[in-house]
Amino acid sequence: MIDPKILAIQFKSRFGDWPQIYRAPGRVNLIGDHTDYNDGFVLPAAIGFYCWVAISKRADSDFVIFSENLQDTALVRDVQESSGVVAKWSRYPRGVIRELQSSEYDLRGANIYVSSEVPMGAGLSSSAAIEVSTAYALLGLFGHKIEPLRVALLCQKAENHFVGARCGIMDQFTSCHGQTHNALFLDCRSLEYRKIRIPDGLRLVICNTMVQRQLSSSDSQYNTRREECEEGVRRLGKVLPSVRALRDVTLAQLEKNRELLSDAVYKRCRHVITENDRVGRMASALETNDKLAMKDLMHASHVSLRDDYEVSCAELDLMVSLAAQQDGVYGSRMTGAGFGGCTVNMVLGDFVAEFQGHVSAAYLAETGRRPEIYVCEAADGAAAVEFKK
Numbered sequence: 001m002i003d004p005k006i007l008a009i010q011f012k013s014r015f016g017d018w019p020q021i022y023r024a025p026g027r028v029n030l031i032g033d034h035t036d037y038n039d040g041f042v043l044p045a046a047i048g049f050y051c052w053v054a055i056s057k058r059a060d061s062d063f064v065i066f067s068e069n070l071q072d073t074a075l076v077r078d079v080q081e082s083s084g085v086v087a088k089w090s091r092y093p094r095g096v097i098r099e100l101q102s103s104e105y106d107l108r109g110a111n112i113y114v115s116s117e118v119p120m121g122a123g124l125s126s127s128a129a130i131e132v133s134t135a136y137a138l139l140g141l142f143g144h145k146i147e148p149l150r151v152a153l154l155c156q157k158a159e160n161h162f163v164g165a166r167c168g169i170m171d172q173f174t175s176c177h178g179q180t181h182n183a184l185f186l187d188c189r190s191l192e193y194r195k196i197r198i199p200d201g202l203r204l205v206i207c208n209t210m211v212q213r214q215l216s217s218s219d220s221q222y223n224t225r226r227e228e229c230e231e232g233v234r235r236l237g238k239v240l241p242s243v244r245a246l247r248d249v250t251l252a253q254l255e256k257n258r259e260l261l262s263d264a265v266y267k268r269c270r271h272v273i274t275e276n277d278r279v280g281r282m283a284s285a286l287e288t289n290d291k292l293a294m295k296d297l298m299h300a301s302h303v304s305l306r307d308d309y310e311v312s313c314a315e316l317d318l319m320v321s322l323a324a325q326q327d328g329v330y331g332s333r334m335t336g337a338g339f340g341g342c343t344v345n346m347v348l349g350d351f352v353a354e355f356q357g358h359v360s361a362a363y364l365a366e367t368g369r370r371p372e373i374y375v376c377e378a379a380d381g382a383a384a385v386e387f388k389k
């Protein structure tokens with residue numbers, strides 16, 4: 001856990017003055033993957049791993065951004081410069097600066113020091129964490145009102161336009177709105193949400209397969225899935241004119257019109273439609289503390305992502321099957337975009353240590369990779385952090 005006072009001292013020795021400090025969390029999605037960009041439902045929780053940003057004003061209009069994680073500095077002088085010529089990581093904060101400025105926020109120059117606890121590229125949304133923490137820091141530093149929903153939408157836009165990933169709204173929304181002890185049942189069309197208390201005694205245990213999503217190929221797979229969903233909407237929309245997104249299609253309608261779709265598009269649609277239904281049922285299962293229902297729903301979600309959406313991989317499947325052999329586990333599935341990254345597991349507190357030991361040893365023995373296992377609580381969203389000088 002990063003100590004804000006130490007971060008402030010590191011900032012001062014690099015940039016010469018005391019900073020303000022802000023932080024924004026990563027997130028884990030309990031259920032509802034690949035539904036956000038289909039106007040559907042998701043059930044994520046912010047996790048107690050944060051991207052921290054220390055920031056102070058500069059006399060000029062430059063933005064100097066240092067990533068402690070990557071030990072690299074980016075200079076943003078002309079925010080309009082094309083994204084092709086700059087270090088990939090810097091496109092995230094750079095995109096945020098540009099979106100804020102084009103939304104008429106007055107920003108002058110700043111020194112920005114980024115230090116993140118969120119593992120990068122693991123599916124826990126280090127990207128939203130760096131975007132949202134940078135946005136909060138810039139808005140706070142220059143005295144602008146911070147409106148969480150507006151920030152989430154701006155950061156999503158930054159990632160869409162400047163990084164070129166067509167992500168949905170879930171990650172940035174969760175990083176802004178996270179609530180301790182709660183998951184968020186979010187309608188990605190209306191952006192209305194409801195807090196869903198995670199039953200006491202259950203821990204969110206995240207297992208990192210240590211298979212890095214192959215960025216270029218998984219980005220293109222992600223975009224292909226989105227196109228397949230759009231094709232489903234186009235074809236189904238010819239006979240069902242009220243359909244704007246897969247959110248609007250029932251399973252019965254899909255089955256009835258199956259011949260309009262290729263096998264692949266049919267399966268993608270089936271995943272999205274059944275997954276949306278599972279999200280609602282998972283919210284009820286959490287509210288009534290029905291642990292067996294949670295377990296069944298998370299398993300069904302994994303199978304659907306593996307077989308219908310085809311975004312799992314051998315390591316994720318192995319991690320899920322190892323978790324299923326442990327006691328005290330009430331749900332295990334891949335989480336996030338897929339092709340590597342993490343599984344999320346609901347584990348009774350008393351069984352967590354045993355879970356960690358067994359799953360870690362068995363996964364290492366089978367794959368030769370040592371997994372990282374993070375035991376998390378649902379956490380609060382982005383905020384300014386006070387510290388004593």
Ligand code: ADP
Nearest residue numbers: 067069089116120121122123124125126127130
């Ligand atoms: P995820 O969001 O699941 O972690 P992404 O591929 O969406 O994976 O985003 C990861 C990328 O975000 C990293 O490769 C890097 O470019 C950028 N990033 C995240 N955190 C930091 C950080 N602390 N410093 C620099 N770049 C970061």
Ligand code: MG
Nearest residue numbers: 125126127128
């Ligand atoms: Mg991301």
